Amino acid sequence: MSSRIGTALVVICSFAVLAVMIPGCASVGVDDDERPGDPQLLEQEARSFHSNLRWARYEHAADSVHESYRATFEGEYEERGEDFEIVDIGMKSADMEEGGRVAVVEVEQQWFELPSTVVETERFVERWVFEDETWLMRERLRRDEYRERGEEFDSERAAAQQQDDSE
Secondary structure, eight states: OHHHHHHHHHHHHHHHHHHHHHHHHHHHTSOGGGSOOOHHHHHHHHHHHHHHHHTTOHHHHGGGBOHHHHHHHHHHHHHHOTTEEEEEEEEEEEEEEGGGTEEEEEEEEEEEETTOOOOEEEEEEEEEEEETTEEEEEEEEEHHHHHHTTSOOHHHHHHHHHHHHHO
């Protein structure tokens, strides 16, 4: 009787090991380009970016900005100058799109610009893309501007136009 129990335990354990290993083996062949970006990495990168903005470390914030948007980003904050101060900034929502390769992040930012000390509150919508195992902020618009554009970023319009031109 004990050999039957031992054999049954071996068979059950073997099936359990196979059940655990088979899904892991299936993912080994997946191309890295097909895996979506990790939402936790997005949150970490976005928080770092926003913290750098908050403390006026624009050069460090630019490290999180996609190269195609970097000049626009740097120009905007250079133009604002030292009289511009962000008091607080925080993520309100993040929606993953395009199979996890793109995220739309909504941010609330409080700021003032000297000589005024009146704190303004504004919402922004950011488009983040996952490229080369990294999340990069691709565009940033005021929420009202984003809505006026039909909730579409310039980079999305450009991609759609490029696709139309190639057809």
